[in-house]
Amino acid sequence: MTAGDPLLAVHGGAGRLPRRALSRKNRAAYEEGLASALKAGWRTLRRGGSALKAVTEAVAVLEDHQLFNAGRGAALCADGTAELSASLMNGKSREVGAMVGLRRARNPIRAAGTLIGHAHGLLFGEEADRYAAQHGIEQVPQDYFRTEHRWAQWQKRRGTGKITLDHDEENAHGTVGAVARDRRGNLAAATSTGGLVNQLPGRVGDTPVVGAGTWADNGVCAVSATGKGDAFARVAFARRVADLIELGGLSAQEAAESALEEVKNVGGEGGCILIDRNGMCVLPFNSAHMLRGWIGRDGRPHVAIGPDQDVELPAS
Amino acid sequence: MTAGDPLLAVHGGAGRLPRRALSRKNRAAYEEGLASALKAGWRTLRRGGSALKAVTEAVAVLEDHQLFNAGRGAALCADGTAELSASLMNGKSREVGAMVGLRRARNPIRAAGTLIGHAHGLLFGEEADRYAAQHGIEQVPQDYFRTEHRWAQWQKRRGTGKITLDHDEENAHGTVGAVARDRRGNLAAATSTGGLVNQLPGRVGDTPVVGAGTWADNGVCAVSATGKGDAFARVAFARRVADLIELGGLSAQEAAESALEEVKNVGGEGGCILIDRNGMCVLPFNSAHMLRGWIGRDGRPHVAIGPDQDVELPAS
Numbered sequence: 080m081t082a083g084d085p086l087l088a089v090h091g092g093a094g095r096l097p098r099r100a101l102s103r104k105n106r107a108a109y110e111e112g113l114a115s116a117l118k119a120g121w122r123t124l125r126r127g128g129s130a131l132k133a134v135t136e137a138v139a140v141l142e143d144h145q146l147f148n149a150g151r152g153a154a155l156c157a158d159g160t161a162e163l164s165a166s167l168m169n170g171k172s173r174e175v176g177a178m179v180g181l182r183r184a185r186n187p188i189r190a191a192g193t194l195i196g197h198a199h200g201l202l203f204g205e206e207a208d209r210y211a212a213q214h215g216i217e218q219v220p221q222d223y224f225r226t227e228h229r230w231a232q233w234q235k236r237r238g239t240g241k242i243t244l245d246h247d248e249e250n251a252h253g254t255v256g257a258v259a260r261d262r263r264g265n266l267a268a269a270t271s272t273g274g275l276v277n278q279l280p281g282r283v284g285d286t287p288v289v290g291a292g293t294w295a296d297n298g299v300c301a302v303s304a305t306g307k308g309d310a311f312a313r314v315a316f317a318r319r320v321a322d323l324i325e326l327g328g329l330s331a332q333e334a335a336e337s338a339l340e341e342v343k344n345v346g347g348e349g350g351c352i353l354i355d356r357n358g359m360c361v362l363p364f365n366s367a368h369m370l371r372g373w374i375g376r377d378g379r380p381h382v383a384i385g386p387d388q389d390v391e392l393p394a395s
Numbered sequence: 396m397t398a399g400d401p402l403l404a405v406h407g408g409a410g411r412l413p414r415r416a417l418s419r420k421n422r423a424a425y426e427e428g429l430a431s432a433l434k435a436g437w438r439t440l441r442r443g444g445s446a447l448k449a450v451t452e453a454v455a456v457l458e459d460h461q462l463f464n465a466g467r468g469a470a471l472c473a474d475g476t477a478e479l480s481a482s483l484m485n486g487k488s489r490e491v492g493a494m495v496g497l498r499r500a501r502n503p504i505r506a507a508g509t510l511i512g513h514a515h516g517l518l519f520g521e522e523a524d525r526y527a528a529q530h531g532i533e534q535v536p537q538d539y540f541r542t543e544h545r546w547a548q549w550q551k552r553r554g555t556g557k558i559t560l561d562h563d564e565e566n567a568h569g570t571v572g573a574v575a576r577d578r579r580g581n582l583a584a585a586t587s588t589g590g591l592v593n594q595l596p597g598r599v600g601d602t603p604v605v606g607a608g609t610w611a612d613n614g615v616c617a618v619s620a621t622g623k624g625d626a627f628a629r630v631a632f633a634r635r636v637a638d639l640i641e642l643g644g645l646s647a648q649e650a651a652e653s654a655l656e657e658v659k660n661v662g663g664e665g666g667c668i669l670i671d672r673n674g675m676c677v678l679p680f681n682s683a684h685m686l687r688g689w690i691g692r693d694g695r696p697h698v699a700i701g702p703d704q705d706v707e708l709p710a711s
Contacts, residue, residue: 201628282522309515312606322642326639
């Protein structure tokens with residue numbers, strides 16, 4: 080792995096998967112989804128495209144894939160609707176785009192991308208959807224997001240007041256995200272989510288918060304986080320990881336593990352994917368599972384779910 | 396100033412005040428507002444109350460004061476409505492509360508406070524107002540927020556598409572905030588805003604983002620920021636300041652100045668107020684003015700507006 084080689088990593092959520100979700104058939108479906116996302120991002124990088132475009136394309140595939148909690152197949156709020164949030168950051172310019180509480184944009188990550196370079200970095204609610212529509216982002220009805228599985232899950236929970244982390248549920252996970260490094264050494268990160276199962280509408284976790292769920296700075300690293308979002312927000316996770324590398328002198332792995340320990344100290348768990356400025360890629364987590372994968376020079380997706388699986392990390 | 400002494404600082408926005416706003420009469424009005432906020436917070440600290448309560452009380456006074464851009468007197472969005480956002484953080488527990496886009500809560504900072512200890516740390520929009528109302532937060536009609544000055548300002552701007560930083564406008568400033576250290580050495584920070592004049596409804600800056608506009612950690616410092624919010628959000632300003640102290644070994648003053656330099660590098664300016672774990676208080680800014688002040692052992696408010704004014708910083 081030389082400095083000039085492009086690299087991409089994705090995640091599809093972290094938590095504890097129930098036994099049934101870990102059947103051979105279900106594992107294969109998750110792995111296929113992760114591999115599709117990696118291949119989509121890789122197509123961009125292989126042709127010399129930007130890291131920012133690569134993370135957008137990879138996340139859009141996971142949003143379109145109904146097994147993952149983002150875009151189609153997102154967890155439903157207590158009122159039965161899907162509210163979608165996403166953010167991305169360009170490590171070259173440190174420009175950001177984030178949208179909170181979208182209800183109509185098919186791909187929240189593309190909606191967030193329309194704010195890159197705009198005076199405003201974060202929009203929420205109705206106006207976020209309107210802005211995205213005005214900027215050519217495909218709009219879909221709420222029905223599009225609502226899968227059969229999600230609807231059944233909501234029917235079971237409705238009115239109970241029980242909020243569950245999506246990844247504690249059957250066949251379902253918390254967030255999706257991607258980090259990339261392109262041929263020119265530029266870094267980017269993107270994260271997207273449907274939130275928690277049965278969450279209060281209007282609730283926001285770390286995903287759309289630059290510095291919490293997403294961070295990218297060419298001089299340090301690109302990070303996308305997943306897990307109990309409120310805990311990640313409370314430690315401003317992604318900025319913390321970058322600062323532990325830049326100011327604390329830690330390696331990418333050490334920095335991520337240290338910041339995950341802080342998340343644990345405030346009652347959370349999860350993981351992140353990270354590529355540093357030297358092209359080192361790590362995918363650490365302190366939950367039982369994290370859907371994850373990476374793709375590099377040979378164009379072959381490497382994917383994993385449990386802690387037992389070796390995803391053959393690229394040597395830096 | 397010994398370690399056990401309580402201390403409170405407030406800001407009322409940073410930017411460049413127009414000449415007219417700097418008349419003797421107008422300066423006196425700003426200074427009176429800052430002093431009232433300092434006294435309100437000090438009443439809490441003097442009686443042995445918590446830093447979290449002190450910053451809430453100080454910010455609530457500035458929200459109620461129509462000269463400051465938060466609560467009553469907030470800048471109006473392009474559609475003529477007031478959208479209010481606030482966040483606060485308890486340095487002892489690192490619990491947070493943040494609300495985005497409130498339209499009915501008289502004191503956004505009290506609304507944000509209802510989320511301290513709740514599973515969700517950040518709510519936006521209609522549901523945020525509903526949650527606040529359910530938790531006893533006073534509700535007011537939009538008319539309450541809309542002052543004569545703001546209405547005239549909006550009439551002048553409406554339909555022009557021109558978004559202005561509020562503090563570039565006559566008699567008006569960007570944000571309000573407070574940081575405090577109580578008798579037990581606990582730290583807290585709070586920040587509240589009406590956003591930018593003529594901003595797109597739905598726009599969010601750094602104020603309600605924990606890690607950007609607000610940060611508190613007993614082991615390091617409490618920070619509240621003000622200025623061009625999108626730039627502060629892009630550098631995850633408040634977490635950065637804390638990391639520069641904790642990991643970078645900088646002094647409070649050096650850390651704040653370094654992070655403000657980062658803000659400048661992405662096209663922003665402004666300032667912050669900071670109290671570190673040793674009770675050192677600094678109020679640096681790189682804009683022309685910052686409305687600011689502090690109060691300590693003698694219970695006397697020290698306030699200032701321009702760079703020329705010495706606010707007699709407490710010796711640590």
